[in-house]
Amino acid sequence: MEENSREHLDTDNEAGGEDALVGNVNKLMVTPPGYTGPPKKGHVIFDACFESGNLGRVDYISEFEFDLFIRPDTCNPRFRVWFNFTVENVRETQRVIFNIVNFSKTKSLYRDGMSPVVKSTSRPKWQRLPAKNVYYYRCPDHRRNYVMSFAFCFDREDDVYQFAYCYPYTYSRLQHYLASLERRNLDYLQREQLGLSVVSQCMFLHHMCFSACFFRCFCHFLLC
Numbered sequence: 001m002e003e004n005s006r007e008h009l010d011t012d013n014e015a016g017g018e019d020a021l022v023g024n025v026n027k028l029m030v031t032p033p034g035y036t037g038p039p040k041k042g043h044v045i046f047d048a049c050f051e052s053g054n055l056g057r058v059d060y061i062s063e064f065e066f067d068l069f070i071r072p073d074t075c076n077p078r079f080r081v082w083f084n085f086t087v088e089n090v091r092e093t094q095r096v097i098f099n100i101v102n103f104s105k106t107k108s109l110y111r112d113g114m115s116p117v118v119k120s121t122s123r124p125k126w127q128r129l130p131a132k133n134v135y136y137y138r139c140p141d142h143r144r145n146y147v148m149s150f151a152f153c154f155d156r157e158d159d160v161y162q163f164a165y166c167y168p169y170t171y172s173r174l175q176h177y178l179a180s181l182e183r184r185n186l187d188y189l190q191r192e193q194l195g196l197s198v199v200s201q202c203m204f205l206h207h208m209c210f211s212a213c214f215f216r217c218f219c220h221f222l223l224c
Helices: 002-016 171-183
Strands: 045-047 057-062 065-069 084-088 095-100 117-120 123-128 134-139 145-153 161-164 189-196 202-210 213-220
Touching (some): 171 189, 171 202
Parallel strands (some): 065 095
Antiparallel strands (some): 057 065, 084 161, 095 145, 117 123, 117 161, 134 145, 189 202, 202 213
């Protein structure tokens, strides 16, 4: 039954292509196909509508497994690497496998011991998942594309869990840091706004001078 479901979903993905992933999932509750009853604990809710979030689609494979499709990079639809999403409405001791099925890279640090990071509302500090729970491999169910799978066991029902490719560093966090430097009135640092990007984010020119050295850094940051 699971194999048939995955074959059907993969056919749909081939027909729709990556262009179908036009936005992030927004409080998406994933239930078994054909289920029409009330929401239950364990019907996982996915969300990526926040700064640096990236998750475009979720396919239900079984109660314990989900295929996840990440959206491509803003400026190049061929590259798909970053993911960052939250999960809630879980059961205590619920075990799941998340498959990121549309990575664009054939080589990844996940093959050399790197692992995704996770935090939750009761444990807000990022932690890496155990490397033994992370797998990076070619998958025959997805046209032999590379897939990254990781297993996780939820231990607190009321927590919201967040998973990311690595430690997120958001546009807002960068702006707070740069603003803190500007408030210090450092003699060797000057900052001026050049204009706005196509998504209305500020583009800055930074001048940093140390003795006889002069460095000019053009910083252009976009929200994903």
